[in-house]
Amino acid sequence: xxxxxxxxxxxxxxxxxxxxxxxxxxxxxxxxxxxxxxxxxxxxxxxxxxxxxxxxxxxxxxxxxxxxxxxxxxxxxxxxxxxxxxxxxxxxxxxxxxxxxxxxxxxxxxxxxxxxxxxxxxxxxxxxxxxxxxxxxxxxxxxxxxxxxxxxxxxxxxxxxxxxxxxxxxxxxxxxxxxxxxxxxxxxxxxxxxxxxxxxxxxxxxxxxxxxxxxxxxxxxxxxxxxxxxxxxxxxxxxxxxxxxxxxxxxxxxxxxxxxxxxxxxxxxxxxxxxxxxxxxxxxxxxxxxxxxxxxxxxxxxxxxxxxxxxxxxxxxxxxxxxxxxxxxxxxxxxxxxxxxxxxxxxxxxxxxxxxxxxxxxxxxxxxxxxxxxxxxxxxxxxxxxxxxxxxxxxxxxxxxxxxxxxxxxxxxxxxxxxxxxxxxxxxxxxxxxxxxxxxxxxxxxxxxxxxxxxxxxxxxxxxxxxxxxxxxxxxxxxxxxxxxxxxxxxxxxxxxxxxxxxxxxxxxxxxxxxxxx
Numbered sequence: 001x002x003x004x005x006x007x008x009x010x011x012x013x014x015x016x017x018x019x020x021x022x023x024x025x026x027x028x029x030x031x032x033x034x035x036x037x038x039x040x041x042x043x044x045x046x047x048x049x050x051x052x053x054x055x056x057x058x059x060x061x062x063x064x065x066x067x068x069x070x071x072x073x074x075x076x077x078x079x080x081x082x083x084x085x086x087x088x089x090x091x092x093x094x095x096x097x098x099x100x101x102x103x104x105x106x107x108x109x110x111x112x113x114x115x116x117x118x119x120x121x122x123x124x125x126x127x128x129x130x131x132x133x134x135x136x137x138x139x140x141x142x143x144x145x146x147x148x149x150x151x152x153x154x155x156x157x158x159x160x161x162x163x164x165x166x167x168x169x170x171x172x173x174x175x176x177x178x179x180x181x182x183x184x185x186x187x188x189x190x191x192x193x194x195x196x197x198x199x200x201x202x203x204x205x206x207x208x209x210x211x212x213x214x215x216x217x218x219x220x221x222x223x224x225x226x227x228x229x230x231x232x233x234x235x236x237x238x239x240x241x242x243x244x245x246x247x248x249x250x251x252x253x254x255x256x257x258x259x260x261x262x263x264x265x266x267x268x269x270x271x272x273x274x275x276x277x278x279x280x281x282x283x284x285x286x287x288x289x290x291x292x293x294x295x296x297x298x299x300x301x302x303x304x305x306x307x308x309x310x311x312x313x314x315x316x317x318x319x320x321x322x323x324x325x326x327x328x329x330x331x332x333x334x335x336x337x338x339x340x341x342x343x344x345x346x347x348x349x350x351x352x353x354x355x356x357x358x359x360x361x362x363x364x365x366x367x368x369x370x371x372x373x374x375x376x377x378x379x380x381x382x383x384x385x386x387x388x389x390x391x392x393x394x395x396x397x398x399x400x401x402x403x404x405x406x407x408x409x410x411x412x413x414x415x416x417x418x419x420x421x422x423x424x425x426x427x428x429x430x431x432x433x434x435x436x437x438x439x440x441x442x443x444x445x446x447x448x449x450x451x452x453x454x455x456x457x458x459x460x461x462x463x464x465x466x467x468x469x470x471x472x473x474x475x476x477x478x479x480x481x482x483x484x485x486x487x488x489x490x491x492x493x494x495x496x497x498x499x500x501x502x503x504x505x506x507x508x509x510x511x512x513x514x515x516x517x518x
Contacts (some may be wrong), residue, residue: 022063023205030070030207045074052083061093065102066205072109073208081106081116088128096241099132101199101206107267108210111430112360114451119306123313126291129267130315133293136241136269137276140250145276149518152257152278156189157182160271161264164194164235165213167226168412170434171285175264176226177329178283181504183229191256192224192233193249195270197240246270253277260517266290279517281322281507286430287456289321295516298507300326301456322510326456327503328437330494335416342406344420348381349477351470352421352444354414354435358388361429369467371398377474380404383421385411385435418442422477425470426454433457440494443487447473458493 017025033044051059052067065087072080087094088102107125110117159182161175175192182188198212215235218224224233236245246269253261253274260279263271272293274280280294289299289307297320299307311318344350355361374380382405395402411417414435418424424439426432426448433453436446440457447470448454450463464470476482511517 019060019062019205022060023066026063026066026070033074045071061087061091062205066207069105069205069209070207076113076116078116078118078121081109081121085121085124085128089124089131096132096135097203097239100197100241101203101209103128103132103267104199104212105206105210112357114428114430117430119310123310126310126314129291130293133269133272136246136273137293139243140247140273140276145254147254147257147277149259152259153189154259155187156191156256156258158191158193158253158256158258158261158274159264160193160195160261160268160274162195162197162268163212163214163265164192164196164218165215170431171265173329173434174283174285176224176231177500178262178264178504179231180227180229181501183231185501185504186508188259190231191258192231194218194233194235195240195249195268196236197268197270200239241269246273250274250277260511261294263290263292263294266292268292279511281511287326287433287453295320296511296514297321298324300324319514320516322507322514324507324510325503326433326437326497327500328434328441328497329500330441330498331413331415331438333413333415335413336419337416339420342383342408342420344381344383344406347379349377349379349423349474350381350383350421351423351425352383352385352417352439353425353427354385354417355388355427355429355432356386357429357431358384358386358427362388362427364394366427367394367398367401371401373467373471373474374400374404376471380474381406383408383417385409385414385417414438415442418444422483423447423470423473426452428452437494437497440490441498443490443494445486445490457497 029044036044048067048071052064052071065084068080068084071077072084084102084106088099094102110121110125159175159179161171163171164175165172167173167176179190179192182190196214200211200214202209202211218235219237221233224231236242238245249270250273254277258278260281261271261274263280263282265285266282271280275294279296281296281298282290282292282294283298284290284300287300289297289310299321303318303321303323308318311321339346370382374382384405385408387410388407390402390405390407408417415438418439419442421444424436424444424446426436426446428449430452433456436448436454436457439446445462446454446458447462447464448458450460455463
């Protein structure tokens, strides 16, 4: 197909074609661009950009979003992210379902693309969420909603999350551990609610959309069991934003009058709406101030000048932010892997990379740097855990990476994996904190770029600017004394971050000191 500007204009602006027909034609064009030679793809992209930038004619906003989503996915250029954000900021035609869908697509893109996760974009996304919250808040706003502390049930806490899967899923583990701690250590009654507020279906044409997992089997459960503790449970059945289910939960909160609500993860409208009645404490799943309009925002580290600057540009106050600490729950295991089962020699230096989104988070530039590292260190091997595949393009271009990388797939028992690994390497990304903490717990040192969750899990001694620092580390790793010192240092850091009961207790104490709690 010869994609010229004129053909694309006819396709996009032809009133005889429905939105669905236009999307199907664009889908074919995008497929050809993805699978064509570089020169052809470049020409086609220039044609598409010319269409999207042509202000002389009016394009249906859904088609514009579809084209922008392709350009953003293909190029990772910030200008396309900005144009998509503008639809959330000022498009009067977008409805609440479409708004929620697009909000989460952009949230996911910024999460997996650190270069797009700038302070300016973070502020814009916080304002966009506040705008969505305000819309719903105006629907329920009444006078004298607040339930004072002496009227609230001091023995009941509601824990609300945006997604609940298995305990191996980090946000789910945080939610379940919070319930467990409240019941076991504080003798509280707990109700766990999964608001399931992330999109599960498409309501808007979008290129390579993220649709979030959802456990249908939980719909028939009113009790979940975790570590032999029974937790009363409710899961939203309808896809959010569901006015009926949101209204039902708000009424339940007003009737039960819990002491407070723990909101896990942020960007949870129904949890934040409850802050009209009772304190809502938002605990993030990353080491950043959560996006929330609740009563308290937990930050698992010290507040920085950048944090203060972000808050100052919003309608919120630093008084809402509670400084806390990073904490994790140890996963005990007696299992160990044998190197020989994976074709690893006894004296190989195994660098492990772990993640659920590595196909997106490991750029070709990063893979090229890994290939150079392997070329320069003949004893080095890579072990990759999670959803990752080596494309034909990568295999043909980076021979050492292809030949000396072990793809171990999804592994339920990471502790067993760490028994055959020497060093944990974190790629440039936002997440990864839980697996990095597990590595430290098994005495595996962690090297990371100086941003994202993992940078707070380790001390700045282990921050790297590039993979040349890893090469220096590998030279030292040959010395037994150095290896032993580094393993002990990893275990000492693990002792500091695996005291979740102490961290939780300090958080509750800080929260209750605030006037916003009463």
